[in-house]
Amino acid sequence: MDPTATANLTDWLVRAGLDGMSEPDLLEGFCSRVLGAGVPLAEVNVIIDTLHPIYEGRVFRWRRDQSDIPAVFEYGRSGEAGSVDENWRQSPFFHLLQTGEATLRRRLGSGDLEFPVHRDLIERGQTDYLALIHRFAADGTFGEMDCIYSSWSTDAPDGFPDDTLHGLKRLVPSLAIAMKCASLARITRTLVETYLGRNTGGRVLAGNIARGVTEKINAVLWFSDLRGFTRITETAEPTAVIPFLNSYSDAVISSIHEAGGEVLKLIGDGTLAIFDAADPARGCAMALAAEKALRARLPALEAEHRETALPVTTPYIGLHIGEVFYGNVGSRDRLDFTVVGPAVNETSRVAAMCRSAERDLLMSEAFCAAASDEDRRRFVSVGRYALRGVERPQELFTVDPDA
Numbered sequence: 001m002d003p004t005a006t007a008n009l010t011d012w013l014v015r016a017g018l019d020g021m022s023e024p025d026l027l028e029g030f031c032s033r034v035l036g037a038g039v040p041l042a043e044v045n046v047i048i049d050t051l052h053p054i055y056e057g058r059v060f061r062w063r064r065d066q067s068d069i070p071a072v073f074e075y076g077r078s079g080e081a082g083s084v085d086e087n088w089r090q091s092p093f094f095h096l097l098q099t100g101e102a103t104l105r106r107r108l109g110s111g112d113l114e115f116p117v118h119r120d121l122i123e124r125g126q127t128d129y130l131a132l133i134h135r136f137a138a139d140g141t142f143g144e145m146d147c148i149y150s151s152w153s154t155d156a157p158d159g160f161p162d163d164t165l166h167g168l169k170r171l172v173p174s175l176a177i178a179m180k181c182a183s184l185a186r187i188t189r190t191l192v193e194t195y196l197g198r199n200t201g202g203r204v205l206a207g208n209i210a211r212g213v214t215e216k217i218n219a220v221l222w223f224s225d226l227r228g229f230t231r232i233t234e235t236a237e238p239t240a241v242i243p244f245l246n247s248y249s250d251a252v253i254s255s256i257h258e259a260g261g262e263v264l265k266l267i268g269d270g271t272l273a274i275f276d277a278a279d280p281a282r283g284c285a286m287a288l289a290a291e292k293a294l295r296a297r298l299p300a301l302e303a304e305h306r307e308t309a310l311p312v313t314t315p316y317i318g319l320h321i322g323e324v325f326y327g328n329v330g331s332r333d334r335l336d337f338t339v340v341g342p343a344v345n346e347t348s349r350v351a352a353m354c355r356s357a358e359r360d361l362l363m364s365e366a367f368c369a370a371a372s373d374e375d376r377r378r379f380v381s382v383g384r385y386a387l388r389g390v391e392r393p394q395e396l397f398t399v400d401p402d403a
Helices: 005-021 021-036 083-087 090-101 115-121 164-196 198-205 230-235 238-258 280-306 342-352 367-372
Strands: 043-049 058-061 072-075 102-108 128-135 148-153 214-226 262-267 270-276 315-330 336-341 362-363 381-387 393-398
Touching: 005 021, 005 164, 021 043, 021 058, 021 315, 058 262, 083 090, 083 367, 090 102, 090 128, 090 148, 090 362, 102 230, 128 164, 148 164, 164 198, 198 262, 198 336, 214 230, 214 238, 214 280, 214 336, 214 342, 238 262, 238 270, 238 280, 238 315, 262 336, 270 280, 270 336, 280 315, 315 342, 315 367, 367 393
Parallel strands: 315 362
Antiparallel strands: 043 058, 043 148, 058 072, 102 128, 128 148, 214 270, 214 315, 262 270, 315 336, 362 393, 381 393
16 A cells, blocks of 8 residues: 555544544445555454443454445353354464464465364455454453454455555554544443433433433333342342342333333332323323233243243332432432432332232322323222322222223
């Protein structure tokens, strides 16, 4: 590559990185420009470990002649037994980590094949292979993300010219910096949304982080718990408690999200969620849809628990509607983006009455009044109850299973 093309490509990477371009678009733009500059690229992979509750990292792929190849592939934990770990230990990148080297080049089709991936490349007509690793300093690591791996191959008969390899080695660090910036932005969004919720996480990332800044909103409130959770934790095998709790939490949270709700807080086995009640009847309908979806998930979940000797229980739910303050509450050093107000406490009290009323779902008078006529026709009263901390007794409702 001539110096002008190299300088132009470096400038493009800087602009793209500052603009927040995604990793797949960065790789596509970079490879297309390198190809346009006369470099005979055929296949490129860039691998970045990440910080994610399920995946260890992501592979970003570019193919000159294979548009049907997915641009992104996410991989599981390499330390776990299985094909992922075996493939990793037989890869050129693992070799680079073990030896401390930064570069590995192999002419394909000559001599013994050290790595299984080279056999696959030869079958696809590749002739030359370059693997690079760009390590971060200790302060630059982020979870498992402590370096960026990349591989570059060509199908040109004579492989990569020496000056081309030199140019790639000069350019790839700039690509690595841009890819790292994009990955950090993505990781930040993933973590914030995972721990705070999708809508709440978006608000925090948008800058709504000032302490004490809240807004008054009308919301349908959901509070759910698991029956007998304390007894289960005291009697079940300790190693069974977390898988048990995770599977029920997944059923509850998935049902809420699918119906358009936002999970704000997990309190042991308890879940606090809200649904937008700008249109009260629609907010109530979303909460009821979430409850219905949860009940539909339970038979399969319970069957799976019985097969794996995990405890089985039933979630119970309280639904209410009212005005709450939504925003940042806490100390100078530790904030929580949540909802506060009497309506939140009343929702938990409604849920707590499920045991006395022998119901898995209870709804407040306010929720019943706000629901649509169609939904209200399915409601039946379970009587008047005094709710702890609430000034007056109120009538509670449930859904008639035969309606």
